[in-house]
Amino acid sequence: MRSIPIITLAATLVLAACSDRPAETPAGTEPAAQEARGVSAPVLPSWNRGTAIRSIVDFVAQVTDPASPDFVAPAERIAVFDNDGTLWSEQPLYFQMLFALDRVKAMAEDHPEWRDTQPFRAILEDDREALAEFGEHGIVQIVMATHAGLTTDEFTAVVMDWLATATHPRFGVPYTDLVYQPMLELLAYLRENGFKTFIVSGGGIDFMRPFTERVYGIPPEQVVGSAGELEFRMDDGVPTLHKTAGINFVDDKAGKPVGIHRFIGRRPILAFGNSDGDLQMLQYTAPGDRTALSGIVHHDDAEREVAYDRDSHIGRLDVALDEAPQRGWVVVSMKDDWNKVFPSPELP
Amino acid sequence: MRSIPIITLAATLVLAACSDRPAETPAGTEPAAQEARGVSAPVLPSWNRGTAIRSIVDFVAQVTDPASPDFVAPAERIAVFDNDGTLWSEQPLYFQMLFALDRVKAMAEDHPEWRDTQPFRAILEDDREALAEFGEHGIVQIVMATHAGLTTDEFTAVVMDWLATATHPRFGVPYTDLVYQPMLELLAYLRENGFKTFIVSGGGIDFMRPFTERVYGIPPEQVVGSAGELEFRMDDGVPTLHKTAGINFVDDKAGKPVGIHRFIGRRPILAFGNSDGDLQMLQYTAPGDRTALSGIVHHDDAEREVAYDRDSHIGRLDVALDEAPQRGWVVVSMKDDWNKVFPSPELP
Numbered sequence: 001m002r003s004i005p006i007i008t009l010a011a012t013l014v015l016a017a018c019s020d021r022p023a024e025t026p027a028g029t030e031p032a033a034q035e036a037r038g039v040s041a042p043v044l045p046s047w048n049r050g051t052a053i054r055s056i057v058d059f060v061a062q063v064t065d066p067a068s069p070d071f072v073a074p075a076e077r078i079a080v081f082d083n084d085g086t087l088w089s090e091q092p093l094y095f096q097m098l099f100a101l102d103r104v105k106a107m108a109e110d111h112p113e114w115r116d117t118q119p120f121r122a123i124l125e126d127d128r129e130a131l132a133e134f135g136e137h138g139i140v141q142i143v144m145a146t147h148a149g150l151t152t153d154e155f156t157a158v159v160m161d162w163l164a165t166a167t168h169p170r171f172g173v174p175y176t177d178l179v180y181q182p183m184l185e186l187l188a189y190l191r192e193n194g195f196k197t198f199i200v201s202g203g204g205i206d207f208m209r210p211f212t213e214r215v216y217g218i219p220p221e222q223v224v225g226s227a228g229e230l231e232f233r234m235d236d237g238v239p240t241l242h243k244t245a246g247i248n249f250v251d252d253k254a255g256k257p258v259g260i261h262r263f264i265g266r267r268p269i270l271a272f273g274n275s276d277g278d279l280q281m282l283q284y285t286a287p288g289d290r291t292a293l294s295g296i297v298h299h300d301d302a303e304r305e306v307a308y309d310r311d312s313h314i315g316r317l318d319v320a321l322d323e324a325p326q327r328g329w330v331v332v333s334m335k336d337d338w339n340k341v342f343p344s345p346e347l348p
Numbered sequence: 349m350r351s352i353p354i355i356t357l358a359a360t361l362v363l364a365a366c367s368d369r370p371a372e373t374p375a376g377t378e379p380a381a382q383e384a385r386g387v388s389a390p391v392l393p394s395w396n397r398g399t400a401i402r403s404i405v406d407f408v409a410q411v412t413d414p415a416s417p418d419f420v421a422p423a424e425r426i427a428v429f430d431n432d433g434t435l436w437s438e439q440p441l442y443f444q445m446l447f448a449l450d451r452v453k454a455m456a457e458d459h460p461e462w463r464d465t466q467p468f469r470a471i472l473e474d475d476r477e478a479l480a481e482f483g484e485h486g487i488v489q490i491v492m493a494t495h496a497g498l499t500t501d502e503f504t505a506v507v508m509d510w511l512a513t514a515t516h517p518r519f520g521v522p523y524t525d526l527v528y529q530p531m532l533e534l535l536a537y538l539r540e541n542g543f544k545t546f547i548v549s550g551g552g553i554d555f556m557r558p559f560t561e562r563v564y565g566i567p568p569e570q571v572v573g574s575a576g577e578l579e580f581r582m583d584d585g586v587p588t589l590h591k592t593a594g595i596n597f598v599d600d601k602a603g604k605p606v607g608i609h610r611f612i613g614r615r616p617i618l619a620f621g622n623s624d625g626d627l628q629m630l631q632y633t634a635p636g637d638r639t640a641l642s643g644i645v646h647h648d649d650a651e652r653e654v655a656y657d658r659d660s661h662i663g664r665l666d667v668a669l670d671e672a673p674q675r676g677w678v679v680v681s682m683k684d685d686w687n688k689v690f691p692s693p694e695l696p
Contacts, residue, residue, distance in 0.1 A: 075567060152609055196569070209613045219423060220613030221544070221570075227610050232602040232628055239632040241609050248610070249596075254580040261500055261589050262575055262596070263611060265557045265568030280580055284587040 043189055046182040046340040052295075052332045056186070059293045060193050063269060070291040074194040078268040080260060080281065081187070083201035083208060083225075085274040085315040086297050087216060089178040091306045092169065094314065096207050097139070099162050103146035111145075120145070143204075144245050147228060152206065152241040159210045171347060176215050181343045183272075183297070187216055195270065200224045200259055202252035202277055206243070224263040226251045256281035272297065275315040282320060288327040295330040296320060304341045304348035305334060391537055394530040394688040400643075400680045404534070407641045408541050411617060418639040422542035426616040428608060428629065429535070431549035431556060431573075433622040433663040434645050435564060437526040439654045440517065442662065444555050445487070447510050451494035459493075468493070491552075492593050495576060500554065500589040507558045519695060524563050528645070529691045531620075535564055543618065548572045548607055550600035550625055554591070572611040574599045604629035620645065623663040630668060636675040643678040644668060652689045652696035653682060 047053040063072040084090040104114070104123045114120035119138035122130035131138070147155065163176055171178060187197050197218055201208060205225035212218045229246035232239065251259040257280050260268065271278075271285035274297040286294035299308050299315065309317040324331050334341065341348050395401040411420040432438040452462070452471045462468035467486035470478035479486070495503065511524055519526060535545050545566055549556060553573035560566045577594035580587065599607040605628050608616065619626070619633035622645040634642035647656050647663065657665040672679050682689065689696050 075561070078569075205610065205613070213423070221426075221611070223613065230606045230609060232605045232632070234631065237635070239605065239628070239635050241605060241632075257580045257587065257589060258578045261578060262553065263569070265553070265571065280587070283582065284580070284589075287585070287587050 043192075044182070044185045046185055046338055048337055048339050050337050052330050052337045055330045056293065056295070059270070060190070063291060064193050072269055072291065076266060076269065077190075077193070077195040078198065078264060078266050079190050079195045079270040079272075080198045080200040080224075080264075080268045080285070081183070081271070082273040082275070082278045082281070083199050083203050085299065086272050086278070087179055087183050087187075087199070088175070089168075089180075089305065090315050091308070092314075094203070095175045095178075096203050097142075098175075099159070099166070099207065100142050100146045102162060102166060103158070104142060107146065147204065147206075148243050148245045150243050152230070152243060155206055155243055156210050159207055163211055171342075173344065173347065176211055177344055177347065178342060179215055180297070180338075181340045182338045184216065184343065186272075187218070190270070191217070196222065198222045198224060198264060198268075200251065200256055200271075200281060202226055202250070202255075204228070205251075224251055224259045226255075252277045254280045257284040260284065269293070271295070273320070274299065275317050276319050277315075279320045279323070282329060283323075283327070286327060286329060293330065294327070295332060296324055297332050297334065299334055300336075301334040301338075301341070303335075391540075392530070392533045394533055394686055396685055396687050398685050400678050400685045403678045404641065404643070407618070408538070411639060412541050420617055420639065424614060424617065425538075425541070425543040426546065426612060426614050427538050427543045427618040427620075428546045428548040428572075428612075428616045428633065429531070429619070430621040430623070430626045430629070431547050431551050433647065434620055434626070435527055435531050435535075435547070436523070437516075437528075437653065438663050439656070440662075442551070443523045443526075444551050445490075446523075447507070447514070447555065448490050448494045450510060450514060451506070452490060455494065495552065495554075496591050496593045498591055500578070500591060503554055503591055504558050507555055511559055519690075521692065521695065524559055525692055525695070526690060527563055528686075529688045530686045531645070532564065532691065534620075535566070538618070539565070544570065546570045546572060546612060546616075548599065548604055548619075548629060550574055550598070550603075552576070553599075572599060572607045574603075600625045602628045605632040608632065617641070619643070621668070622647065623665050624667050625663075627668045627671070630677060631671075631675070634675060634677060641678065642675070643680060644672055645680050646682065648681050649683040649686075649689070651683075 044053060062068050062070045063077065065071060081087055084094050088095070101123055104120055108114055108120070108124055111120070114124060119131060119134040119141060121127070122134070123142070150158065163174060166175065167173055168175055168178055190197055199208060199212060199216070199218055199222065201224070203225050205223060205227045208225055209220040209223050212223050213220065227248045229244045229248050231242045231244050233242060234240070249255065249259065253276075256278065260281065268285045269292045271281050272295045273282055278296075282294035282296070286292040296317065298317065298321070299306060301307060308315065309321060321331070323329070332338075392401060410416050410418045411425065413419060429435055432442050436443070449471055452468055456462055456468070456472055459468070462472060467479060467482040467489060469475070470482070471490070498506065511522060514523065515521055516523055516526055538545055547556060547560060547564070547566055547570065549572070551573050553571060553575045556573055557568040557571050560571050561568065575596045577592045577596050579590045579592050581590060582588070597603065597607065601624075604626065608629065616633045617640045619629050620643045621630055626644075630642035630644070634640040644665065646665065646669070647654060649655060656663065657669060669679070671677070680686075
């Protein structure tokens, strides 16, 4: 296992305060709301009774009841979820960026020139101050250097190897252990109610797809994300897709409704995000005048995870937090609405 | 109902010979092959017994039998189909191009300048010779003028209206009646055997999605195609997607494996096409060394449809026809393998 440098990357990527391993799970208030709705006990157990889960359960009842005026046919029950900060953690940096930094170290032997080239030198020397200078341009260089130049099959293998071996700097567990248990329960609950669940993330599509089916029960063809350019070649008669240096699509902000239309082709009736990067997806799904639900995971739990919103450089939540009450969006408090954050009994 | 001009568009779009309404369906040789495989009688009835359907049924048996060494888990049973010339007809022109030409006429009143601007003037005057001069550049101009500038919802409404009212110049029926009955049966048969069926077409994604679910049983989220750029805007507080003039992705030739990877994220185990535009998709699916089946619909039926392959400017089939025997691809003869072409009893 390689250690992960805790770095700061200029304006876009700033390290959130890392406390030591967090204290025990605070006592939940009351167990989940669904008993009141006649849903059997094991459903949504990590959600405390409250307005958040009540709104979700009421909405699902409304769209699945054939007698309801708001009934929605199963084919139209499209639910979309942001990934970073909504389905799994995104601190101290987007996990894909931690992957990229580890890749630089793993690839350094084949790139002696990196010892004298920024931003690679700063990564190899764990020089946080130098790294902080490079900003977005540096990030693009790092992502290109670590994500391009491989075939799609090779890249998948590299991602799977990293996920199997790397661990989170604070929690000391594999990154895929840092998914949110209440959101796993919500995904399963929606699918049981005839919804088709999709990821719509700013993260790279080739980085997510190797684990989404195992971890979230979401198959690759239901993952929408940012995508690099690809080139098809017959290599000695073998059909091969190569990842090249160009970027085809950035699935963030106003790109999210575009990605939804292009990849899914239907307007969702449920969307969940956690940041202003999700604003347009939440607006597109639930502007306030149609049968739809948009929700926000609010990171307000400094003890069990990290508390951040308006001033954070990762997952900044500002405009969407103001817009939520105007448009009737559900704001989920990690602190108050969840009695468990991560699936492992050893984590909060 | 507007009449449809029969035109020729330069090197890329050439009119295939239009006979009059075709003669009666030729007698099928023997009914479908599946009885021999223990499949109940109503399956694949429009396929004559022969090597083509036998290869398909054998392949499906092989990948769905848990005891078979070639068993494929249901999640990996991805089947991809080209649309134009594979699932529905593409003569005398791609139906989307006929739609675009009708759009020019419908929009002409709001564009008086078109009366003096080519290629629009040639369309409005049914001037085939002038149109033939404009080539690809003219086609791009026509597609841009007729497909951009609308919201996605408006464009969908226009497509649905056209499909409901326009009729084919030779057969005199709505275009969606000109789907191939044997391919509808094949799609249903694959789905009954746990396959997930996708369209992977060079056609426009926004042109296809309004009808694919009703006509093929393929939902919008399983349609991959060429895509224009989109812009998300809040119009007076209403979240809206506008189709702009740029092209984001051309899902043809080497673009097809790229589209498959980007939209689906799994390598198919079955692919069907009909032209060299499908070559790379067929190669990617079944290069010859993995458990997979690629197939080609060969348009060799001059009587019931149109006979064309190596020399056609629409749906040219040349390299793929040579490669088929080398890689073990199934070549389906419309003339010999299908006892019915179109679903309607009034059509061959």
